[in-house]
Amino acid sequence: MFLDRGSIDLVLVPCGLAIMFTYHLILLYRILYYPETTVVGYENHNKLAWVERMLQARGEETSLALSVISSSTSASSNLASLSIALSSLIGTLVAGSSADQLTAQVIYGDKTRSTTSVKYISLLVCFLVAFTAFIQSARYFVHSSYLMTTLGSDLPVGYVQRAVIRGGNFWAAGLRALYFATVLLMWIFGPIPMFLSSVLMVGVLHLLDSNSMPLHRHCFHRRPSAAKMVATFVDT
Template identity: 40%
Template sequence: MTFEVFNQEYSDYLLVPSGLLVLVMYHVWLLWTIIRHPTRTVIGLNTMCRRRWVYHIMNDQPTNGILGVQTLRNNLMASTLLATISITLSSLISAVISTLNKPTNVSITIDHVKYFSVLICFLSAFFCNMQCVRYFAHSSFLLNVPAPEQRDEFIEYVSQTLNRGCLFWSLGLRAFYFSFPLLLWIFGPLPMFACSCLISLSLYSLDSACSTSWHLPNGHRDCKETHTHDYGLKADSMETAPSEDDNLYCSLLRITKLGSITDTSC
């Protein structure tokens, strides 16, 4: 009996940190890829598409204004739904934690750690989705505001606001993804570790936008050139669009131009 308890504790101390390390290492690699090679990720390509969408909407506001507001309204509904789900699950987890045996002195049982870690994930998802609602609602107002004299700078500000909302949307989804292995941790450390590895592989297939080179004429073009050709994302096709050499994720990092950082105050 003592050996089984020791083996269970040893598995928790070994497999659980290993599973979390797999998830953290994958997201560190994803962040590095987004910053260095944004067109190799779905997040980078979506950021470019949203920037061009804002330029398209605001260049013809009388015609496209209603379309832009309706599109943001659909995203607002999705963010509100996820926020409602996350706060509901947080309430349920809090009720479960309150029914557990209270720890004696300062010792905390492993069950409290399991449920509390899941609670942190759902609360983080709620916070990110509420910020997403905030930025989407703000973008819906800015989208139909007549552009001032400095038209390009104002349109870029609107695209930054929209992309920040989408950044919180992505973070909220990542919080839900992190909750899956933590929920399975309740059933044991082995399911938690297996789920962490499986989620990392699934996210890689979903986040990677690099196509294979079998369909290319020379077979040596990189992923950035491939997606620029396939999706028609060359910046020179629009006069007011930012250049292709700009960092596509700069608006999420509050950088208006490559190498120049704006004020980080809200």
């Protein structure tokens, strides 16, 4: 028995969301227990080594670490601004448009006002979650820059590593919220495009999130300071 135009949303939309949520639950499990198989785990491993090396750096090398953290903070701030701008745009559309105007582009599926409101509210929630995640990411990156510049102290390396990793994790969470928003955006054009985009998104993310590179065991050697190198050169 074929479904009518209104009932197809009740089948395809939950199936599409279930595919997305299931994939991310599996990804979370892999990150927690098999991090070497994911890009997130691979990047976090290298970030931990990077922080350890930067805390061994001399004063003249601290600017390198600050420039890297500054670029990450700027990226998080820019995406946070974009997310809140899109949230404002969607809120304006919902408040200022009629049901007929909002559903004018729907290809197939339920065209009632209540369903249309759910579509835009779901999009709005995704963008607000992305905004919150990117703001928290910028917050932790700023905090890590303060810790990184605490020169001459006995600050444990784990404190800075924790701030950098949390900043990166919130960045990843913000991107995931944007991925969900992309799928829900296709729901505006109907449940069939939304379901197909969910399947396509999971396939693409599986390729992007999988890692086959072995985790490198970093070993650092302290480099002599510039003044010491000059003195050695003069003595020779």
